[in-house]
Amino acid sequence: MKKIIHIDMDYFYAQVEERDYPELKSRPVAIGGIYNGRGVLCTSNYIARKFGVKSAMPTSKALKLCPQLVLIRPHFEKYKKVSSEVVQIFYEYTDKIQRLSLDEAYLDVTNCTHLNNDAVLIAKEIKSKILAKTGLTASAGVSYNKLLAKIGSDLFKPNGLAILRRENIEKNIADFSVAKINGVGKVTQDKMGRFNIKTFGDLQRFSKLDLINMFGDYGATLYGYCRGVDTREVQERQGRKSLSVEHTFAEDIVGSEELRDKIIEIYYELESRLEKYRDKFYKNIMVKIKYSDFKSTTIESQLEFTLDNFHELFGRRYSERKEHVRLLGLGVKFYSSDLNGQLVLPFLDEF
Ligand code: DCP
């Protein structure tokens, strides 16, 4: 059985602003852009939610519901920074992490050796580390699959923690609204409504075939979901596995000497582009040659990243077919994580 944790920050953008401007804490706050009086809200704090002010609501409507609402423009750079701090905490426990947005992620901690592999203790520790590092609260759901972990993180917001165990799960989730199923949006809910399906329990009363007839292939998925069955894996985003620089020449080049100069040029360009990936370790270096007939060939080897080695690798392959070259490429392949066991966070700077 898998051990999955879903973490979701509480009223994320708004909580960050409250942290930075504590005087906001006692007031209804919403984050959103206002453009000529128009715009929609990104989110709101819990005080504002009491007025019905929520994500995706037009600002004008929110102001009608709550005239004293404090509107703040989003500061995305700040939220991204917090997000990467949070993800770094996740990586202390597992590298099987699937981020869904800046404020939430699934963690597969099945093989995590910390805290006796106790997923509940891990979730608690992650929550307190997030608070210590960012000053913000998050909610967590702990279960044996993604569906239930995500439902769990939403159950006791804010600053909540829910554990959904397998025992009696069908009964325990029977009263949950189908809206809790990630992916069941307004359209599907309306359709379900026409069959009088509002809860997991309502879905449980239908056969798989019935559900397939009603909802197509998704019906089979729903048949599992309403019983707490979900086989989806936590899908870690793969970081960059390789980097290469290729030059196509204005005129095809023949002869090792001319090609030597091109290798030097490309080598230095590659070297400077690799600056960003200093935390990565090279597994192989690669050379690609495309001939004037568009046939291309690549060769890679576990050689150190030096100009000489690229020359050497190129020579090895070019000696097999010394003809007009149209394109030349040099590159490296990375290890997915570094050799000291320290994790590489390949995509953090994308956010
Ligand atoms: N967001 C947005 N537009 C939306 C929904 C969300 O810009 N329609 C942004 C703002 C949120 C952040 O994404 O702060 C996270 O979204 P959540 O759905 O997790 O909502 P919150 O974190 O704000 O609140 P909750 O405590 O319910 O998780």
Ligand code: MG
């Ligand atoms: Mg959130």
Ligand code: MG
């Ligand atoms: Mg979220």
